[in-house]
Amino acid sequence: MKQPFRTAQGGRIDRSRPVFFTFNGRQYAGHAGDTLASALLANGVHLVGRSFKYHRPRGILSAGCEEPSALVQLEKGGLTEPNMRAPVVELYDDLAATSQNAWPSVEHDIGAVNGLLSKLFVAGFYYKTFMSPKSFWMKVYEPFIRRAAGLGKAPTEGDLDIYDKMHAHCDVLVVGGGPAGLAAARAAAASGARVILIDEQNELGGALLSADELIDGNPALDWVAGIQAELLANPEVRILTRTTVTGYYDHNYLIAAQRRTDHLPRRAAGKTARQRLWKIRAARVVLATGAHERPLVFADNDRPGVMLAAAARTYANRYGALVGKKVVVFTNNDSAYEAAFDLKIAGAAIPAIVDLRPEAGQGLLERARNLGIPVIAQGAIVGVKGTKRVAGALVMRLAEAGEAFADTQPAELECDAIAMSGGWSPAVHLFSQSQGKLRFDDAKACFVPDVAAQHQASVGACNGSFELGACLAEGLDAGAAAAEAAGFPATAKLVAPVAQSRAFGTIKQTWVVPSLRPVGHGKAKHFIDFQNDVTAADVALAHREGYKHVEHLKRYTTMGMATDQGKTSNVNALGYLSTMLGTSIPEIGTTTFRAPYTPVTFGTLAGRDVGHLADPERHTPIHAWHVARGALFEDVGQWKRAWYYPRPGETMEAAVSRECRAVRESVGVLDASTLGKIDVQGQDAVTFLNLLYTSAFSKLEIGKARYALLCKEDGMVMDDGIVARVGPSRFYLTTTTGGAAKVLDWMEDYLQTEWPHLKVYLTSITEQWTVAQVAGPKARAVLEKLTDTKLDKESFPFMAVKDATVAGLKARIFRVSFTGELSFEVAVPAHQGKQLWEAIFAAGDEFGITPFGTEAMHVLRAEKGFIIVGQETDATVTPQDLGMGGMVSRLKPDFVGKRAYTRADTARVDRKQLVGLLTDEPQTVLPEGAQLVEVSDDPALTKGGTSPLPAPVPMIGHVTSSYWSPTLGRSIALALVKGGSARHGQVIMAPLTTGAVRCTITGPVFYDAEGKRANG
Amino acid sequence: MLLITCPWCGPRDEIEFTCGGEAHRARPQDPAATDDAAFADFLFMRTNPKGLQRERWCHSQGCRRWFNLERSTITHEITRIYKMGEQPEASADATSPARQGGQP
C-alpha cells in the first residue's frame, strides 16, 4: 500500500517490514518502528478524533506522552482500552484503533453542533447552563452531557491480560534516557553504584532520536549506542525501557509502569504479564525527564495539521513521515528553525517561517536563506483555512509594539500543515510531586526546579538546560555526585563529551497571538487546553467573573484537568491570566502536579491482587468439611466463617431456625477456631491482666475462666473474651475474631511503653488451635463418649477449664457458653482439628448432632442478651451502658479505663444504654440500625414515606441487633436507648419509610434469665 | 511510603508499621489522683505541630516492638529514631523551606 507522506529514506523505521493496521475500520500500512501517529501521518491521515466539548475535528498535536488531542480507542472486547495517545502507541500487526467522541463517524459527527452552540459551553458551563430546573439535571442534561462528552468507552468485559508487580532498590535511580540521563547513569555506574535507568520510550536516546546533533564529532546515536553497551555490560545496572515513572513519593519512593507486551500483536494476551508496576526505593534520584514544547495560542490553532514544530521534526527524522507537503512554521523562539530546516531537507516545502520576534538567533537567517526558506519577522498567523485539514495560513505582520498590525489585510499562505513552537516547558512533574519548589525563569519563559525537598537532582532540559553540551555536563556531574552521596566515591572524573552546541536564543512571551478580532469575538477560537477544550476566551471570561487564583481558574474552566494534566497548556493559561491580571507569572504561581505523570491502567495498579487473590482468605482446618456440608460463608475480617448450612431447598430463615432449635433442644457444633487466642506467660502476668481488664484476676484459680472486658483509657469497650488461668503464671485469653491483631498490638504497647518493668510475654496462638464449640442439652452426653474426664456438674462446673484426652487427642476443654446452653469448647492442636471434629460428629449422630453457623450463633446469643463488640458497641459505649457495671472492679486501684468512669460525661444517667425491644406486632423484625424516637401522632412520621417530610424529632437511640427468634416464636431486638435502663416497660417507636413500628423497652435478656441451662 | 528504620530490624517500608500517635504522653502515674482537666488533656489533646513531632510507632508486621521517632509533619523527613524510655534532645528543625508554602 502506498504511504504518500513517507520520506524517501531515513528514520528509525524498518522499511523492509510492513505492518498492517486498521483505523476506523479502514486498512492502512506502516512499518515496524512506527507509532500509530507516525503511520497515520505517513498515510496522510490527520483527522483522528473529535474534541471533548465542541466535537471539533482534531488531529495529532505532539509526538510524545503530552498528546492532548489524538486519543483513540484501541482494540475491542476484553482487550479494549480508551484514551490511548496515538503518538505513544507502537504499531503492531493487526492493530485496530477507532476515533473517540465521534458519532456516527469522525468525518460526519452530529455532536459538532455543539460547536455552533458553543455559547452554552463557556467556562463554568457545568455550573451555569444546566442549573435549572433542578429536575432536568438527572433526566435531560446529564445523559446529554455524558453521551456528548464521553472520553472513550470504558471496557464492559473482563480484562484478558495479566499484570504483575516488582519491588526494587538501588543507589541511584535515573529517570530519563536522553543525553542528560545517559550521562548521569554512566557516571553513577562508573562509581560502582547500583543504578536503575528508566525511559518511557522503546529505545534509549530521548531527544537525540529525533535530531541530527553530533557528539565528539560523530552522530549522537553512536554515542548513545556506546553508553548503552557499557551500561548493559555492568551487572549493577538495570535498564528499563517502555517504562514510565509515574509517581514520586516520600523518602525517594517511586512508582513506574512498564509496558512489556503492548508493542506486540494482541495474540499473546494473557500469556505474559502485559504491564508491570515497579515500586522503587532509591538512595538518590536523578531526574532527566526532558521538556515539552508548548503550542502557540492563535485563532483556530486546533485544526488538524496544526502541530508542534519539534513533533513535526520527530516525525520526519525519526519515523520518515512528513506532516505535510507544504508546512508553514510559526514560532516565538529559535528551536522551530531546526524543524523547518529538517522538514525542508526531508522533502517538504516551507512557504515561510513566521517568527513573532523581530530577530531570529545568530546564523539562522543565513541557513534559512541557503535552504530557500522565507522568514517573516514580527509576523503572526491570525487565522487558519480548512476545517478537517489545514488548507492555508492567514499571516499578518505586527506593528512594533502591542497588539496592532502593520498590515491591513492578511496574506494567505497555502499549506497543508502548520508547525508551531511557543517555547518549552521543562517536565518538572516528578520534581514537583516530590514536593520540590519551582521558580519561573523569565528569560526562558518556563518553570524550572528551584529547591529540592528530597535527595535528588534535576539535569538537562527538565532543569531548563536546553543545550546539548549543558545536558551532558550536568548529567555527568549529577550522576557522580549521586553515587558519591550514596557511598560510592568516583575513582576518576569522566570527561564530558564535546557536543555541537546550538544556542537556545531568546523567546518572546506571547501568550495569546493577536488575531483579526479580539479573543471571544467572532467565530475563531484560540485553544489553550486541547484535551478539555478550554479556549483563551474561557480564561478571559473566568477572569471577568472574578476567578483570579490559579487553582480556582483551573477548577472553573477545567483547564489542565484532563488526563494530560495540562502538559501543553498550563503555562500558556498562566501566562494569559497574568497578562489579564497585570501581574507576573511568579506572583500567580502554578497548580499542583499530581501522580500519575501519565495515565496508568487499573490492571497495572492491581497486578495479581484480583479475584480470589484480592485479599488473603483465612480458612480454619475444618473449612473443607463446611464446604462439603454445603455451608455458606460469612467474611469476618479475613476469615471465612460458616454462616449457615442450608439443606437442599431450604431457605436461610428455615436453616437458621433448624440450627437454633438443634442447640436449644439437642446438640449443635460451631467452629470457633477463628476467635483470637493469646498466650500470656511470666511472673507478672496477673498484675498485667489486672491493669488491662476491668475485672480482677488475683483470685482466679488455676483451671477457671472468666468472661472479661477490655476498655480503652476513655472507658469505652474495645474487646471482650475469656481469660482462663492455666498455670500459676500462665493465662489463655480469647479475643473477638476481628479484634485479635489489634488487641495483641495494644497489649504489647502497654507492656513495652507503660509498664516495661513487668515480666510478661505475649504470644499469638490463634492459628495453633482448632476449637469445636459443642452446645446444647446433649453436649455432655456426646463428649462423655469421647473422654474419660468427668464432665458432670460437680466435677466440671460452669467456667471450669481442664486439660483432657478427647477422641485420643490431647485437648483442653473450656466449659463456657455463648449460646446460653450447656456448652463445652474443645481445643486441640490445629493439625488434629479435623480428626476431633469428625469424632464429635460420629459420637453425636444418635442425638441428631447439627453443625450451626455464625447466624444461628448470633440469634442464640441475642436471645440471651449477650453483646457482640462492634455491633452493640461502637467506641462510645461503656460497660455500665451495657449493664455490665458488675464486671468493673471497684477494688482495683487502677486499670485502663477506670479513671474515665468518674468523668462527667461517662457518669451521666441519660447515656444510651443497652435494652431489649419487643415490637407490638411480634412478626415484625426491625431493621438493624433503625433510629428510635418517642411515640408521636404526626402522621408524616407514623405513615412513613418522604412526602410530606415529618417535622424533625430527637433521636433517642438505635437498634443494634434484630432477629426472628425461633425459640420465642417472635421477633427480638437489642438497642441502645437514652436512659434506657430506667425505661423498661415504656413504648417507643422506630419511624421507618414503610411506617412507624411501635415497640416496648425490656431487659436485654429474652431467654433463661436465671442462666440455669448453661449452669446445668 | 515512608522508609522507617526499626531500631531492631533496620530500614523497612511504612506498610510494616503502625503509628501510635504523639509520643511522650505518659499515662498518669496515679490516674485516680488526676483531676478531670488534666485527665481530659491526657485523653484528648494532642500538640499537632507544623514541624518536628515525636511519634510512637510499632513494627507490627516485623519484630512487634514499639519505638519512638521524630518526624517533620511538613516534609515527612525522619530526623531521629530511638527506643522506648529514651528521650534525646530535640533536633534543630531542619525542615526544608521548600515544603513550607505548599499548595493544598
Ligand SMILES: [Zn+2]
Ligand atoms: Zn522491627
